[in-house]
Amino acid sequence: MKPVTLLLITALAAASMAQPMHAQQVSIREQLIARGAPAEFADQVAAVVAAAEAEALPTEPLVSKALEGWAKRGRVPPERVLAVLSQTQASLRLGREVTLGAGFDPPPGAVVAAAAGALGRGISREQVLDIMTAAPEPAGAATGLTVAAALAAQGLDRPAAVKAVRDAFRAGRSPDEVLEFPSAVTGLRAHGESLADVARRILEGGGLPMPSQQGMGPQAGRPPGVPGSQPGQGSAKKKGQSNKP
Amino acid sequence: MSDSDRLSHDVQRYLDGEQVEHLDAGERAQADSLLAAIETYASRLEGPGSELDGAVMQAVRVKPVPTAHGSWWQWLLQPRVVSVRPALAAAAAVALLVVGAVGVSLRQRAGTVEPTAQAEIVLVRFELRAPEAEQVTLAGSFNDWSPEGIELVRSPDTGLWTGTLPLSPGEYEYLFVIDGISWIPDPSAHAQVDDGFGAANSVIVVGPRGVVRS
Amino acid sequence: MTCITPIHLDPATDHFTLLATRVLMMAALPFGSQGGLLIEGAKQSDGKLVRRILAGETDLYRILVERYRREFGRYAAAMLHGDSDDAADALQEAFIRAYDGLASCKDPDRFKAWLFRIVSNQCHNVRKRRRDHLSLDRVEDPAHNPADQDLERKEIGAAVGDALDKLSAEQREAFVMKHVDGRSYAEMAELMGVGEDALKMRVHRAREELKKHLKGLL
Numbered sequence: 001m002k003p004v005t006l007l008l009i010t011a012l013a014a015a016s017m018a019q020p021m022h023a024q025q026v027s028i029r030e031q032l033i034a035r036g037a038p039a040e041f042a043d044q045v046a047a048v049v050a051a052a053e054a055e056a057l058p059t060e061p062l063v064s065k066a067l068e069g070w071a072k073r074g075r076v077p078p079e080r081v082l083a084v085l086s087q088t089q090a091s092l093r094l095g096r097e098v099t100l101g102a103g104f105d106p107p108p109g110a111v112v113a114a115a116a117g118a119l120g121r122g123i124s125r126e127q128v129l130d131i132m133t134a135a136p137e138p139a140g141a142a143t144g145l146t147v148a149a150a151l152a153a154q155g156l157d158r159p160a161a162v163k164a165v166r167d168a169f170r171a172g173r174s175p176d177e178v179l180e181f182p183s184a185v186t187g188l189r190a191h192g193e194s195l196a197d198v199a200r201r202i203l204e205g206g207g208l209p210m211p212s213q214q215g216m217g218p219q220a221g222r223p224p225g226v227p228g229s230q231p232g233q234g235s236a237k238k239k240g241q242s243n244k245p
Numbered sequence: 246m247s248d249s250d251r252l253s254h255d256v257q258r259y260l261d262g263e264q265v266e267h268l269d270a271g272e273r274a275q276a277d278s279l280l281a282a283i284e285t286y287a288s289r290l291e292g293p294g295s296e297l298d299g300a301v302m303q304a305v306r307v308k309p310v311p312t313a314h315g316s317w318w319q320w321l322l323q324p325r326v327v328s329v330r331p332a333l334a335a336a337a338a339v340a341l342l343v344v345g346a347v348g349v350s351l352r353q354r355a356g357t358v359e360p361t362a363q364a365e366i367v368l369v370r371f372e373l374r375a376p377e378a379e380q381v382t383l384a385g386s387f388n389d390w391s392p393e394g395i396e397l398v399r400s401p402d403t404g405l406w407t408g409t410l411p412l413s414p415g416e417y418e419y420l421f422v423i424d425g426i427s428w429i430p431d432p433s434a435h436a437q438v439d440d441g442f443g444a445a446n447s448v449i450v451v452g453p454r455g456v457v458r459s
Numbered sequence: 460m461t462c463i464t465p466i467h468l469d470p471a472t473d474h475f476t477l478l479a480t481r482v483l484m485m486a487a488l489p490f491g492s493q494g495g496l497l498i499e500g501a502k503q504s505d506g507k508l509v510r511r512i513l514a515g516e517t518d519l520y521r522i523l524v525e526r527y528r529r530e531f532g533r534y535a536a537a538m539l540h541g542d543s544d545d546a547a548d549a550l551q552e553a554f555i556r557a558y559d560g561l562a563s564c565k566d567p568d569r570f571k572a573w574l575f576r577i578v579s580n581q582c583h584n585v586r587k588r589r590r591d592h593l594s595l596d597r598v599e600d601p602a603h604n605p606a607d608q609d610l611e612r613k614e615i616g617a618a619v620g621d622a623l624d625k626l627s628a629e630q631r632e633a634f635v636m637k638h639v640d641g642r643s644y645a646e647m648a649e650l651m652g653v654g655e656d657a658l659k660m661r662v663h664r665a666r667e668e669l670k671k672h673l674k675g676l677l
Contacts (some may be wrong), residue, residue, distance in 0.1 A: 248670045250667055250670055250674075251667060252663065252666055252670065257659075257663045257666070260666060261637075261644075261659070261662075271661055275670075279666065279669065279670060279673070282615050282618075282619055282669075282676070283619060283638050284667075285612050285615045285619070286616045286619035286620055286623075287533075287616070287638065289541070289542075289616050290533045290536050290537055290541055291532075291533070291536060291543045291545035292528065292529070292531075292532015292533045292535065292536055292543060292546060293528060293532050293535075293536075293543050293544075293546050293550055294543075294547075295525070297524070297528050297529075297547050297550060297551055297554075298521055298524045298525050298528060300551055301520075301521075301524050301551055301555060301558075302518075302520065302521050302524065304551075304554060304555050305517070305554075305558045306517075308558065310512075310513065310514075310515050310517055311512070311513060311558060311560070311561040311562045312562050312656055346596075359647060362529045365527045373518075374515075374516055374518065376516075380599075411540040428667045429518075429521075435526070438650060459659060
C-alpha cells in the first residue's frame with residue numbers, strides 16, 4: 001500500500017473517530033437523537049444511564065450498548081435494547097459487588113466494567129477475585145479480567161485462561177504484556193497447537209509465550225514457542241521434547 | 246389396529262390438503278381435531294437458536310478450504326493472515342505523526358482499559374474478502390457502532406477490502422457492515438461473543454505490539 | 460464519507476442483489492416495526508454459494524448454516540423428542556460434516572437435499588445415543604400460569620410427541636416433514652429420494668397410529 005494511501009486512510013479513520021470525542025461530552029440522549037432515534041426511546045435510555053450514574057456504576061458500557069442496539073435497529077426492536085440495557089445494569093451491579101469484595105474502595109469504573117464483562121462470559125466470582133488480587137494495580141485488574149474473558153471466548157478452558165493471566169502477573173508481567181495473550185494464542189494455533197495443547201501448557205506452568213516481533217527486525221520469521229526464541233523454554237528442550245512445528 | 250382407528254381414504258386426502266367433496270361431518274370433525282392436536286404439538290417445537298451458527302463457524306474456521314482429497318499438506322500451505330504493524334516503517338512513522346496530531350482527541354474507547362500515561366496508538370489492519378460487495382464498513386466499540394463511519398477500501402483484483410485503524414491497546418467489539426445491510430463477524434478475529442441481541446460480535450484484543458489474527 | 464478509490468461495478472460479473480423489501484425496511488424504518496432481518500443481506504442460491512466456498516470464500520458458509528438451521532431446525536427437534544439442545548448437537552455435527560465433505564457434493568444446486576441426508580443421519584445418531592432420555596418436558600413454556608386450557612394443550616402436545624416416538628423412523632420422518640414443516644409430497648420426494656406414493660403411505664400410517672394414541676384426548 002502506498003504510504004500516501006495509508007496516510008489518507010488513517011487520517012480519515014482518525015477524523016471519523018474524532019467525532020466520538022466530541023460526542024463524549026454530549027449526552028447519550030442527544031447522541032441517539034442526532035442519529036435519528038425517536039425522543040421516547042432516547043429518553044428511556046437516558047433514564048437507565050442516569051439511574052446507573054446515581055448508583056455510581058460506570059456508564060460507558062451502557063452508553064456503548066445503547067448505541068450498538070440503535071445501530072443494529074434493523075434487527076433489534078427498541079424493547080429489546082432496553083431489556084439488554086437493564087441486564088447490563090444488573091451485571092454492572094454484580095461487577096461492583098465483586099470489586100468491592102476484592103478490596104477496591106471506591107471501586108474504579110474500569111474494573112467494575114471489566115469484572116461485569118468477565119462474569120458475563122462465564123468467569124466465576126472466585127476466578128475474578130483471583131485475578132484482581134494478583135494484578136499489580138487497578139488498571140492491571142481491568143486488563144487482566146478483560147484478557148481472561150477474551151481467552152475464554154477464544155475457546156481456552158476457563159481455568160487455563162485465568163491461570164495464564166494470574167501467573168503472568170505473579171511473575172511480574174505488566175498489563176501491556178498480558179494484552180498480547182490472545183494474539184499469542186492465535187499465533188500458537190497457526191503453528192498447529194490445539195487449544196487443549198495451549199491449555200495444558202499453561203496448566204503445567206509453561207505460560208504463554210510473548211509473541212516475537214513478527215514481520216519486523218532480526219527475529220522476523222521465528223514463530224513463538226520455538227526453542228531459543230523465548231526464555232524459559234530451556235527446560236522443555238532439556239527433556240528432549242521438540243516443539244511442534 | 247381396530248377399524249375405528251383407521252382413517253378413511255377421503256379423510257387421508259383431506260389431511261393431505263386435497264379438496265374432498267362429500268366429506269362426512271363426523272369425519273371432518275375427527276380430521277380437524279387431529280390437525281389441531283398436531284398443531285398444538287408443532288407450535289411448541291423450537292429449533293436451535295442463532296448461537297449454533299457461530300459455533301459451527303468457529304469449528305469450521307480453522308479448517309482448510311474443503312477439497313476432494315483433503316490432504317494435510319494442503320492445510321499447511323493455507324495462507325494465514327497475520328496482521329501486526331505494517332512493515333512499511335516510513336509510512337507507519339508518517340501515519341503515526343498524523344495520528345499523533347489528532348491522537349489527543351481520540352476517545353480512549355479501549356474497552357475497559359484505562360489509558361496509561363503514554364497511551365500508545367497501534368495501527369490495526371482489518372480485512373474481509375467480499376468481492377461482490379459495493380461497500381464495506383467497520384462498526385464497533387471504537388466508533389460508537391456507527392455503520393457508515395469507517396469505510397474499507399477494495400482491491401480491484403482480489404476482492405479484498407482492507408482498512409487500518411489507529412487504536413489504543415485494549416479490547417474492541419466490532420462487525421463488518423456490507424452494503425449497509427449485512428452485519429458480518431470477522432472470521433480472523435480473536436473470538437466471537439454474544440452481542441446480547443441474539444447475534445455475535447467479533448472481538449480483538451490489541452496489545453502494544455499489535456494484533457496477531459488467525 | 461467518500462471512498463478513496465471509486466468503486467466501479469462491472470455489470471457483467473455477479474453482484475449481490477438486494478431484495479427490495481429489505482432495502483425499503485432499512486431506508487424508511489418506522490422504529491416501532493420489528494426488524495427481523497437476517498444477517499444475510501443477499502439471497503444467493505445454494506449452488507452459487509457452494510461454488511464460491513469451494514473456490515476459497517469459506518466465510519460464506521455461514522449463510523448456508525443460518526439458512527438451513529432455520530429450515531431444518533424444527534425437523535431435528537421433532538426427530539429428537541422435541542429437545543432443541545439435542546437438535547443443536549445434531550445440526551452442528553451435520554454442518555461440520557457437510558463442510559468437510561463439501562467437495563463431494565456432486566451437484567451444488569441440490570445442496571439442500573444433500574445436506575438433508577446428512578442432517579437426517581445425524582439425528583438418527585444422536586437419537587441412538589440418547590435412547591433413554593425422553594425430554595418431553597422441554598416442549599413447554601415455563602413462563603405461563605397453567606390454566607386448565609394450557610394444561611390440556613400441554614398434555615395433548617406431549618401425547619403427540621409420545622406417539623411420534625413410537626413410530627418407525629421412516630414414518631416419523633415423513634410425518635414431521637408433512638405436518639411440522641408443511642412440505643408437499645413432491646418436495647419430500649425430492650429431499651428424501653423416495654417416491655411420493657411410498658411417502659403418502661408412511662404419512663397415512665403415521666396418522667392412524669397417532670389417532671390411536673390420542674384416543675380419549677381428542
